[in-house]
Amino acid sequence: MFGPVYERAAERHPDIVFGEVDTEAQPTVTGAFRISSIPTLVAVRDRTLLYSQPGTLPLRALEELIAGIRAADMEDMRRKAAGSAGAN
Helix, strand or coil: CCHHHHHHHHHHCCCCCCCCCCCCCCHHHHHHCCCCCCCEEEEEECCEEEEEEECCCCHHHHHHHHHHHHHCCHHHHHHHHHHHHHHC
């Protein structure tokens, strides 16, 4: 169901790496991203996790997510991530 939406977004954004993970064959990746249900959409930019949610999105919502990730202030995101890590 999500496949055509995902493929369309990948075609519209050739500068973004779109990938799929076989969760059974790649348990290390599955664990690292805490994937517990399929599908789970994960977005990483500059080695920083910006989005991880199970479920699917309609194309419009996926496009909005992509725009938000492109617009993200990565310095601010790294500061927030460092602050969260220090709180644990």
